[in-house]
Amino acid sequence: NAGVTQTPKFQVLKTGQSMTLQCAQDMNHEYMSWYRQDPGMGLRLIHYSVGAGITDQGEVPNGYNVSRSTTEDFPLRLLSAAPSQTSVYFCASSYLLQGMNTEAFFGQGTRLTVV
């Protein structure tokens, strides 16, 4: 019973490098999302998707790209990493009931440091 799986758990990048954070869920959830967690701030929505082929921006989308080619996978791409992107990243998924989120299931998080 895997739920939401994120890889890697830890990553150190140099400024300007690119990388992809992976997220996969095996619950057939329509909705998937990416959040970042910074000290003193709540989880902030980066991008989200309501189904395969559909993505949209959240509160803090700049510097990140996403795609949703399958129901299961929702990778987050950092195109040119900056120190301001040092954070803990969480992927989450949920069913949509009449267009609204039911409870979100979170992955274990990816701790990213950009030096």
Add this chain to the structure above:
Amino acid sequence: ILNVEQSPQSLHVQEGDSTNFTCSFPSSNFYALHWYRWETAKSPEALFVMTLNGDEKKKGRISATLNTKEGYSYLYIKGSQPEDSATYLCAFATGGGNKLTFGTGTQLKVEL
């Protein structure tokens, strides 16, 4: 930017105490209010999703109430135990109900 506020920021209680936290959110365009429990080194886990004014939900010793007209929700823990130590997050559903705006959480520490 929507304002979802939680109070207090942190709380220390003794084992057996009952406690409660507050989540304040905009009272207009309400879709749902979520509560999550987040233990250190783990990921957030859902406690409740509340959609109707006056909703009351209960899971074991934890319960929650919702007032959408005045924009607040209370989370209650009865007879706190050390294993209740965690950060409790609330999240307000926006954008038609499929975007969550989280508060910064209430960090609870239950001491023996």
